[in-house]
Amino acid sequence: MDIARHLALIDELCFRPFPAEHGPEGEGERVPGGFAVVLASSQDLCTRDPAERAPTVGEYETHRDALREHLAGRWGETDPWNLQTVLLRTEREEIPEPWAGLCAHARMAHLWAVEGTGRWVALAVADRDPADEVRLLAVVTEIDPP
Structure with a gap:
């Protein structure tokens, strides 16, 4: 996974105008007041041996944590x-x-204002x-978290 590319996309989304309506947005989707972007996704994991899921989730969590370290350096x-x-x-x-x-797709998130x-x-x-792929997600929105 390319951390520099993911950080650049998150930076871009922090300043890109928000869409007025729901719809596709590159590798993610746009919702009124925000973007939900898939930074990385497993391939055909849901059709393979279920024993492969836990190590894949661990790998994605490691990548999330590497991104989190960079973002925490910027925003705390x-x-x-x-x-x-x-x-x-x-x-x-x-x-x-x-x-x-x-919240329907992930168990926990790191969040910054x-x-x-x-x-x-x-x-x-x-x-x-x-039954779904494992995905690394970034959400950028003006909607306050509940």
Whole structure:
């Protein structure tokens, strides 16, 4: 995985105008007030031996943590954000996108308020659904986290 390329994309998304409507956005999707981008994805993991999933998730978490170190150097250290609690809240309240989608796919995220932009950046590994690929996700939005 190319950390420099991922950082450059996150930087670009911190200043790119947000879309007015939902739709595809390169390797991710755009939602009103934000972007959800797939930085990396496993290939055909969901059709292979399930025993391969855990090491792949570990590899993606290592890449996420390397990106987190760079972003924490810019925007400060943050505690991991438990997305399970947000997922549980979706049963009784309306959670806005892109947060509802993020908690449906990932278990935890690192989250920063990007000073001077009014935007939030979240970094997560989407591994919740064993029938889906493992993905490294970046979310950039102006919607405050729930």
